[in-house]
Amino acid sequence: MLLIHCPYCEEDRSELEFRWAGEAHIARPDAIADITDEEFAEYFFLRNNEKGLTYERWRHIHGCGRFFNAARDTVSDRFLMTYKAGLPKRPVPGVSATEKTVETYEQTEGDAR
């Protein structure tokens, strides 16, 4: 069973107690009524869907009920780090966040024509 460290309960708890809550560190625009439709779509709908290291919000819904942030590797499904909600995004030691791991058709198959 996958164990997830809850920063509020301060211990590893079963994945059954948690719920995924989307990408983390997405700031709501201050003047949300003034932004363009494209900017709103970027904020509201569009997500990076990164392969490898991602920052996500998780909720310990069947425990303390708190939201928190987690750095997770979407390839290995490993939780690399968790920290309390509201804290700034922090790098994971030894893991590069800027690595280009997204495979596009052009990269893997070459010229489609």
Next chain:
Amino acid sequence: MAEMSSPAAARTLALSGVRGRAASLAVTPAAPAERISLRARSEDVAALSAALGLELPTRPKTSAANNGRTAHWLGPDEWLVIGEGEKGSGLMAACVASGVLHSAVDVSHRNTAILVEGAGAAAAINAGCPLDLSLKAFPVGACTRTIFGKVEIVLLRTGEESFRVEVWRSFSDYAYALLAEGALDATF
């Protein structure tokens, strides 16, 4: 009719043991109690503690009991306070008397409780609960909200071999049936 005394076929009747009371392990409904769901900021905890007559726990997975009242830490600003044997709304009145900002909701009739007592109580609960219930990780007095099968429970360890399972009343049939099943397995 099949030979019932054959050693090769240890037949278990479909309803054998459904009393939920194995030889050493009892699964019984708890007496009615008053319960409140309490939310408050950290600076108001002291005043609420004084008003309730117990020290609201501020460490994860801990509880505090005094004078028939038990406060369970559920989250950084959330407690479940149970007053056993209380009539009326003594807990609500105590919170009002504290005079500080808080949210208290009377959930006396939302929850019911099941007591699991006897050798193998932890194993019976682990039938549907992923928590580590060893005495080291979950000592006497430890409590937490967690999951039991498909339902959410608040679990309190009242003794080395005894637990109190707080469950929403509409889930209590399910929780009781699963606990009784777990108790049978644990004492088999």
